[in-house]
Amino acid sequence: MSEGSLVLVVLATTLAAWLLFFLFLRARPGAAPEIEDTLLRPSQQERTPRLVVEDASGVTRRQFLNRAYLAGVAVALSNFALASLDFLWPRSSGGYGGKIVMGDAVQLRNQLDATRTPILNTDTDVLPPGIALMTYEGTPQAAEAIPAYVLANTANTGFVALYRKCVHLGCTVPFCTSSKWFECPCHGSKYSINGEYRAGPAPRSLDRFKVDIVGGRVVVDTATVITGPPRGTVTSQPQPEGPHCVTISGA
Ligand code: FES
Numbered sequence: 001m002s003e004g005s006l007v008l009v010v011l012a013t014t015l016a017a018w019l020l021f022f023l024f025l026r027a028r029p030g031a032a033p034e035i036e037d038t039l040l041r042p043s044q045q046e047r048t049p050r051l052v053v054e055d056a057s058g059v060t061r062r063q064f065l066n067r068a069y070l071a072g073v074a075v076a077l078s079n080f081a082l083a084s085l086d087f088l089w090p091r092s093s094g095g096y097g098g099k100i101v102m103g104d105a106v107q108l109r110n111q112l113d114a115t116r117t118p119i120l121n122t123d124t125d126v127l128p129p130g131i132a133l134m135t136y137e138g139t140p141q142a143a144e145a146i147p148a149y150v151l152a153n154t155a156n157t158g159f160v161a162l163y164r165k166c167v168h169l170g171c172t173v174p175f176c177t178s179s180k181w182f183e184c185p186c187h188g189s190k191y192s193i194n195g196e197y198r199a200g201p202a203p204r205s206l207d208r209f210k211v212d213i214v215g216g217r218v219v220v221d222t223a224t225v226i227t228g229p230p231r232g233t234v235t236s237q238p239q240p241e242g243p244h245c246v247t248i249s250g251a
Contacts, residue, residue, distance in 0.1 A: 018071065102133050102161075102218040109135055109158065116193065118175055120164070121220075129172035131209060131220060132162045132182070137194055138235030148229045152208050161220040162195040163207040167228060173206065176245035180237070182206065188248030192237040195228060200248075205229040 100121060102108060112119065118132040136143060136154050143149035154160055162182070166173045171186035181198060182191040189200030197205045205228035210221045 018075070097223055100131070100220045100222060102220055105157075105159075105213050105216055105218050108133065108218055116180060117177060118162070118193065120175070129164045131222070132164050132175065132195075133211075133218065133220065134160050134162070134193055134195075136160050137237055142235035146229050146233060146235070148205070148208065148226055149235075151226045152210050153212060157211045157213050157218070159211045159218055160194050161209040161211050162191075163209060163225055165207070166202060167204055167207060168200070168202040174245070178242035179240035179244045180242065181240050181244070183244060183246040185246050188246050190240075190244070190246070192234075194236055196233045196235065196237075197228070197231045198240075204231055205233055 102119065102121065108119065112133070112135045118134040121131045121133065136149075136158050140155040143155040149155065149160075152160065164173050164182075165171075166184040166186065166189055168184065168187055168189050171184050173182045173184045173189075173191065175181075175193075176183045179190075180193050182193075182195065184190070184200065184202070187201050189202035190198045191202070191206050192198055195206035195208060207228045208226050210224065210226065212219045212221065
């Protein structure tokens with residue numbers, strides 16, 4: 001259930017609860033009147049005429065307030081239950097925490113090999129700042145030797161899906177089209193086109209997600225973030241291919 005649909009459901013539930021409440025009030029024209037002076041002292045009760053305040057439907061003010069209170073509690077509980085349900089609802093497809101279909105595998109491979117510019121997924125509703133899809137530029141043998149690549153299914157698919165969150169302090173990492181590296185603007189960490197650590201304060205390579213080819217389409221599973229390979233991992237692109245976009249002394 002998306003955030004927008006949850007808001008609509010909560011609003012609809014709230015309105016429906018209040019509507020039912022008022023219909024309930026109107027549906028009881030013969031409700032018994034209620035004495036309003038029960039808090040008066042006995043002597044006052046003797047002197048004071050019995051006062052009954054009710055509207056045309058036979059509902060006293062006290063009954064109205066009691067029912068309004070109960071209706072409010074019911075609405076609050078139902079909203080809480082819906083919010084809990086949304087939190088626990090399994091997200092089996094689409095969005096972060098689920099599987100994202102990136103597109104036809106052959107077309108994506110052709111596009112990425114031609115442009116050598118990762119495709120960014122900016123569907124950042126739940127887990128910003130999104131992913132970057134790129135073809136793997138090392139050899140399958142190199143990928144099979146590195147646990148993070150094995151977990152990400154890199155050798156089998158030929159794709160890498162990087163989590164664009166800098167593993168230093170979490171900034172979004174843009175792709176620099178001149179160096180063809182990912183370069184973090186915050187403190188200057190740099191990663192290769194496949195997200196391998198190259199420079200700066202980052203403790204490791206970029207984290208990533210498992211990729212599968214399903215029915216000829218590239219599917220990225222964002223349910224689990226795979227910790228990036230350690231510093232010193234160089235399976236492709238050891239050097240930048242042009243000027244850096246981010247230049248920070250010491251990085
Ligand atoms: S957050 Fe990216 S280098 Fe610090």
